[in-house]
Amino acid sequence: MTNPQSAQVRLLSLPVLGSLPGDPSPLPALTPARGPTTTRVSDEAPADMMERVARGRILSPLPYGVLSDYDRADDALELPAIELRNGWLRALVLPSLGGRVWSLVDEVSGRELVHRNPRLRWANFGLTDAWFAGGIEWNLGSTGHTTTSNLPMHAAVLDTPLGPVVRLWEWERTRDLVLQVDLWLCGARLMTSTRVVNPDPVPKPLYYWTNIAVPETPGTRVLVPASHAWRTDYAGVLERVSVPFPDGPVDVSVPSNSRYAADYFYEVGDQAGRLVCAVEPDGRGIAQTSTDALRGRKLFLWGNGPGGQRWQDWLGVRGTRYVEIQAGVCPTQLEHDLLDAGASRTWTEAFVPLDLDPSVAATDYDAAARAARTAVHEAAPPAWLAEQHGRWLAEVADLGPGELIHTGSGWGRAELALRGAAGPVGTPFPEVDDDSLPLLRFAERGDPTELDRIPPDRSPLPVVSDRWMARLADAAGRGAGWWAHYALGTARHVRGDLEGAHAAYLRSTELLPSAWALRGLALLCGDATERAELYERAGVLAPDDRRLAVERLVSLLDAGQPERVVAAVTALPDALRAHGRTQMVLADALARLGEEHAALEILEDLEVPDLAEGDRTLAEVWEQLRPGEPVPPRLDFRMSPSVANGPAD
Known part of the structure; x- marks a missing residue:
C-alpha cells in the first residue's frame, strides 16, 4: 500500500475538439426519447429477474428536457477538468459533463487505460437524447444513459484520512434520488465510493451502472469469470447464452470477432470481488472490481458489421474503436432494484491497470479469466476493498465538502425547499441562478404569483x-x-x-x-x-x-x-x-x-x-x-x- 497523501488534485482547463449539445428543448418529452431495443425476455429468466424487469420503467425523461440541438463541429473547446495524480495514475474528471472520467493514464507505462475520445461527438443514445462516448460514466436513474450525462455536477475537494478526495454530487430528478461519487487515488488504483440516497418516505426503483469505455483493437479481449451470460442483440430478445461461444465457433471474448452489436450480462452470481477486465494481446489493460453491492457485470460490443463500424466512426473519428465493460446493481440493465424509503445504498469500486502474461491472456477462456481474477484480487483484494469501503463510510462519506470548485444545478435546493427538509449529510445543495429559481421561490413562499413571472x-x-x-x-x-x-x-x-x-x-x-x-x-x-x-x-x-x-x-x-x-x-x-x-x-x-x-x-x-x-x-x-x-x-x-x-x- 502507498501513502495516500502523495496524491495531488488540481482544477484545470482542458482543451477538447468537438461541440457541446446546446440548451434543452422547451418541449416536454411525453414519451421516452428512445424506445426500448429489447422487448421480450426469454422464458428461462427466473422469477426474481422478471420482477425486477417489470419494475421502474419511466414514462418520459421529464422533468429533464431533451438535448437534441447539437452538431458535428470541430470547435476548439475549453472544458473545466479536475486532475487527480499520484505518479502511478493520472485521472481527468469533467464536472460539467456528468462527472465523466475522461482519461485514466497509467503513468508508469504511459498507457491510456480508457477510451479517450479524440472528439466530443453526440448522438441520440441517452435518456435525454444527447450522449457522447468515452471514459467512465456514472449512470443513475433508469435503463439507459443517465439524464445527468451532459449536465454539470457539484464538485469539491476534501482533505480526508484517505488523502484528497474529489466529491461529485447531484439530485437526479426523474427518481428524486441523490447521487454522491467520491474519487481518490490509492497507489495504482482509482478508487470511487458511491452513495445513492432516497430522501423520501416511499421506496424507489434503483438503477445504477458504471460504464467504462476501453480501446478496442483486433486483439482486445474481455475477461469475466463466468460460463453464461444474458444477451441482447437489438433483435428484441434477452436470452441466456454460453460464453465465450454463444453461437458456435465465434469467441465473443474478442469483441472484434462478433458481427453485430450486442450486450452480454455475465452470470457472476455471488462471487466475492466480482470483476470485469479488458486486455490487449500484450496482456496489459484495465480491470474493474467492487464491493458486493454492484452485482452485475457486462460487455457491450459494436461488432464488425457495417452498422457497428458506422456508429464507431460517427461517435468519434474514423478508425477509432471502443467497447464498454460495465458494473451495475442488478444482473442486467433491464432490471431495477428497490431502494427503501429513506434508505441509501453504497459501494466502492477499484479501477486498476492489468498486466497479464501475454500467453495467459490469449489462452483458453476459463484459464485466462482465472488468471485475470488472480491478478485483480492481488491488486485489490476483496477483503481489502471491503475495508476501504468501511473506512470511507466511517471517515469520509459524511464529511462536509467545504468550498465548491464546480457548481451543478439548483434543483436540489428547490426540491429540499418543496419538502421543507435539509439535504443528505455530505451533499449540500446551494441556490443556483438557473431555471430552478422561480420554482425555488414558489416552493419557499407558496405564492402562486411567483410562477406568473415566467415568460x-x-x-x-x-x-x-x-x-x-x-x-x-x-x-x-x-x-x-x-x-x-x-x-x-x-x-x-x-x-x-x-x-x-x-x-x-x-x-x-x-x-x-x-x-x-x-x-x-x-x-x-x-x-x-x-x-x-x-x-x-x-x-x-x-x-x-x-x-x-x-x-x-x-x-x-x-x-x-x-x-x-x-x-x-x-x-x-x-x-x-x-x-x-x-x-x-x-x-x-x-x-x-x-x-x-x-x-x-x-x-x-x-x-x-x-x-x-x-x-x-x-x-x-x-x-x-x-x-x-x-x-x-x-x-x-x-x-x-x-x-x-x-x-x-
Missing part, C-alpha cells in the same frame, strides 16, 4: 412529480397564471389523464397563449386538420424551435399529407430547413410522392446529427427508393442482421 420564451420544463403536481394544483386553484396550468397539463398528460390535460392546456392558452400549451393540445387532438392548425399556431409563437417544427412535419407525414410536408419545409427559416433531421423527413415525404430523384439528392449529402442507437430510418428511406440495392455505408446505422446485409456470421 413563455424562457419557460422551464414542467415539474411533474406527485409532490409538485399537488402544489401546482393548489396554485391553479388560487388563481395562478398560464405556467401553472400548463405544467399541470403536462403532469396529467404524462400520466395518461388526457381529459384533465386538455382542460389545463386550454386554460393556460386562455390566460396567455404559448407554443408549449398549444403543442400539448395538438398532441391530444384526434382530428388531423385541427391538429395541423394547432401546430401552425404554436409555430408562429416559436418560429425558431427546431423540435417543434420537426414534430409538426412528422405529424403531417403520419396523417398521409407528404405534399404539406414539402410546403411546410419550404416556409421554414433557413437554419431549421437545412437541419439534417428536417431534410430526412423531407426526403421521406418526397419518396412517398414518387419524387425519387429529389429524395436521392437529399440522401447524397445528408448528415443527421441526432441519430438514435438502432435507428434504421435512413436505411429504410433508401430501401424505399432503391429496393434490392445495398444500403450505402454512410447511411447504414443498422445494428442487427437484416435481409439487406445478409445473415449474421
